[in-house]
Amino acid sequence: MASSWCWNCLSRLRPTPRALLPPSATPRISSAPFHSTAVHYAQPAKKKGNSLTVVKHRQSTSLRRKKKKVADRGGRPPAVGERKALRKRIVLSNPNALEIEGMLELSPATMVDSRLRGTVLGLPVPMIDQLRAVQAFKPKQGWSIFRRPGTVLRRDTIEMGRLFEQISGEGDDAQKGKVVKKIITGMKGSGKTVHLLQAMAMGFLKKWAVITVPDARELVSGDTAYAAIEGSNPLQYVQPSATSALLTRTVDANRELLASLKVSQKHPTLKMLKPSSTLEDLAKLGFNDPAVSWPVFQALWTELTATAPAAGLEKDFKPRPPVLVAVDGLAHWMTESAYRSAEFKPIHAHDLAFVHHFLSLLKEGDSLKNGGLLLYATSASNNPNPKGLSIALDRLAARQAGISASSPEYPQPPAYSDADPRVLDLLQPAEKAVSPLELQTLGGLTRDEARGFMEYFARSGLLREIINEQWVSEKWSLSGGGIIGELEKLGRRVGPTASLSK
Amino acid sequence: MKFRHQTTCGKTFGLTEDFLPEFNEKQQVTAPNDCQDTSQPTHFKMVFILGVNFPERNLLKKSLQTFFGIGGNSSARLMSRFNIHPTCRVGELANKQVLDLTAVLSEMKIENDLRREVLNDIKRMKETGTYRGRRHALGLPVRGQRTRTQIKTPVKLNRMERRL
Numbered sequence: 219m220a221s222s223w224c225w226n227c228l229s230r231l232r233p234t235p236r237a238l239l240p241p242s243a244t245p246r247i248s249s250a251p252f253h254s255t256a257v258h259y260a261q262p263a264k265k266k267g268n269s270l271t272v273v274k275h276r277q278s279t280s281l282r283r284k285k286k287k288v289a290d291r292g293g294r295p296p297a298v299g300e301r302k303a304l305r306k307r308i309v310l311s312n313p314n315a316l317e318i319e320g321m322l323e324l325s326p327a328t329m330v331d332s333r334l335r336g337t338v339l340g341l342p343v344p345m346i347d348q349l350r351a352v353q354a355f356k357p358k359q360g361w362s363i364f365r366r367p368g369t370v371l372r373r374d375t376i377e378m379g380r381l382f383e384q385i386s387g388e389g390d391d392a393q394k395g396k397v398v399k400k401i402i403t404g405m406k407g408s409g410k411t412v413h414l415l416q417a418m419a420m421g422f423l424k425k426w427a428v429i430t431v432p433d434a435r436e437l438v439s440g441d442t443a444y445a446a447i448e449g450s451n452p453l454q455y456v457q458p459s460a461t462s463a464l465l466t467r468t469v470d471a472n473r474e475l476l477a478s479l480k481v482s483q484k485h486p487t488l489k490m491l492k493p494s495s496t497l498e499d500l501a502k503l504g505f506n507d508p509a510v511s512w513p514v515f516q517a518l519w520t521e522l523t524a525t526a527p528a529a530g531l532e533k534d535f536k537p538r539p540p541v542l543v544a545v546d547g548l549a550h551w552m553t554e555s556a557y558r559s560a561e562f563k564p565i566h567a568h569d570l571a572f573v574h575h576f577l578s579l580l581k582e583g584d585s586l587k588n589g590g591l592l593l594y595a596t597s598a599s600n601n602p603n604p605k606g607l608s609i610a611l612d613r614l615a616a617r618q619a620g621i622s623a624s625s626p627e628y629p630q631p632p633a634y635s636d637a638d639p640r641v642l643d644l645l646q647p648a649e650k651a652v653s654p655l656e657l658q659t660l661g662g663l664t665r666d667e668a669r670g671f672m673e674y675f676a677r678s679g680l681l682r683e684i685i686n687e688q689w690v691s692e693k694w695s696l697s698g699g700g701i702i703g704e705l706e707k708l709g710r711r712v713g714p715t716a717s718l719s720k
Numbered sequence: 721m722k723f724r725h726q727t728t729c730g731k732t733f734g735l736t737e738d739f740l741p742e743f744n745e746k747q748q749v750t751a752p753n754d755c756q757d758t759s760q761p762t763h764f765k766m767v768f769i770l771g772v773n774f775p776e777r778n779l780l781k782k783s784l785q786t787f788f789g790i791g792g793n794s795s796a797r798l799m800s801r802f803n804i805h806p807t808c809r810v811g812e813l814a815n816k817q818v819l820d821l822t823a824v825l826s827e828m829k830i831e832n833d834l835r836r837e838v839l840n841d842i843k844r845m846k847e848t849g850t851y852r853g854r855r856h857a858l859g860l861p862v863r864g865q866r867t868r869t870q871i872k873t874p875v876k877l878n879r880m881e882r883r884l
Contacts, residue, residue, distance in 0.1 A: 440806040445803050557800075
């Protein structure tokens with residue numbers, strides 16, 4: 219590049235005259251312009267910012283932020299009912315778990331065998347559909363970690379098995395047709411619901427009629443339709459769709475039994491019923507038409523508890539089997555429901571006809587004419603804590619321990635407590651009752667039972683430990699004295715326990 | 721309320737144009753034949769309660785509460801009066817229950833009747849020159865709240881031409 223200095227004369231070259239340079243203000247346009255208008259005719263660009271916006275009269279001057287737009291996550295929301303179905307899904311098998319060789323099944327023989335105490339017995343495969351139908355399995359019970367569903371044969375189970383045998387009339391004839399009424403309590407995780415499941419399984423094995431209320435809360439939470447029964451005093455309410463669901467459950471689970479029994483009583487309210495129809499046909503009437511579901515259930519109940527046929531219907535009469543009634547979450551029935559009467563007063567759960575029917579079975583002397591078992595379990599985790607239930611249960615326990623009602627040790631409700639008189643009255647014993655109400659409290663497993671249970675985990679490949687006396691003893695103590703729900707947590711937690719114990 | 725204004729095809733309540741201009745714009749009376757909302761897919765069944773169509777999957781309690789003047793308490797009372805459970809969907813109602821509800825709702829002072837009453841009350845207070853009337857007119861809180869901060873709602877609502 220040429221310097222502006224002349225090297226020969228070392229004088230500065232004259233600068234180019236200014237007049238020859240283009241004016242610096244106007245840009246040089248080297249190519250054809252897109253706009254034909256000169257740039258300097260254009261409007262000056264507006265200033266950004268809100269200095270020009272006028273604040274309105276009495277407008278708040280606090281900071282205004284732009285609302286964030288919710289990011290579209292893409293895809294559609296789950297379909298109606300999909301999330302609930304996922305929540306309520308019950309998985310009964312885990313193909314990754316090892317199959318246990320020589321695993322025994324629950325059967326009329328094994329369920330009373332005290333040599334098998336502490337072993338885990340598989341539930342018979344054909345029965346699983348029936349158990350599903352009565353909603354015996356609950357979503358969070360951990361069935362999904364084993365190859366096939368099975369339950370421990372613990373002391374309470376064997377005792378219950380013997381009860382089933384007695385009531386069915388095997389062995390002692392005097393016990394046949396007995397009614398046993400039990401309220402099952404116990405700590406959280408002590409196996410109350412699984413105890414009911416075992417009862418249902420035994421009921422199916424013994425060909426009993428199994429009627430269950432898997433969740434007592436559903437009846438009182440205000441989620442199903444209700445209607446007043448006109449003319450009842452005190453006013454009672456039916457729950458048609460809940461009754462319809464009960465009939466569906468009952469028929470699905472007891473189809474074989476109900477199909478083999480014929481109608482033996484007269485039901486003037488159900489005109490569509492023929493004398494030759496089976497109890498299955500009877501129950502099916504209430505499936506689709508919730509309006510008649512309650513009368514249909516009442517008719518089914520009279521049929522199941524019938525001891526002799528009505529006149530003219532003797533031809534096909536078969537003796538009715540014993541009945542198992544299992545209710546889970548009893549405490550929900552001991553308080554006011556979420557329903558309201560027409561006067562906007564809360565309806566007590568005992569005023570719902572469905573609930574009243576099942577609770578009155580506890581009260582009456584021989585509520586099941588052909589014998590049977592009433593098992594009403596409380597729940598420790600889903601407990602509305604109704605006023606008066608705990609004192610009523612304490613009284614039951616005291617009575618079982620031989621404390622008379624006049625004794626000063628007999629539990630009394632605390633002064634000024636508003637214990638529900640209806641609850642206290644319901645669980646009050648009748649004088650010289652034929653079949654008194656019992657309280658059964660489930661505790662922990664014994665160490666031997668706990669060992670059998672933990673071995674089941676080990677043999678399923680879930681627990682990598684050497685199961686010996688010391689190890690079981692440690693876990694038994696850790697689980698609060700063999701509370702089975704806690705034992706299960708210890709058994710399925712592979713990592714930390716394994717490293718700690720080494 | 722948004723949904724109701726989109727699909728409403730019911731009657732208006734005979735308000736004059738200058739009295740409540742805004743509702744009249746929203747609740748134009750249309751010919752009965754135009755009532756079908758063609759933007760909805762046909763598989764949506766609708767239930768007609770007091771001149772308003774509700775999709776049947778909606779909760780009845782929420783649907784009742786879309787009426788001006790019906791809140792949580794009145795809707796719960798209404799439903800228990802006809803033995804309708806709290807989580808009932810609109811589609812689960814029997815025909816008779818729909819008719820009963822409509823009959824009771826039509827006797828209640830709700831929607832524009834109630835709006836008119838409230839506006840008349842405010843107007844009366846303004847005309848008699850009470851303190852509350854003045855506060856309404858000035859766009860200031862009426863019930864003794866502080867005015868240093870947090871008066872967005874009265875600023876928004878309390879005008880000379882009050883709207884609801």
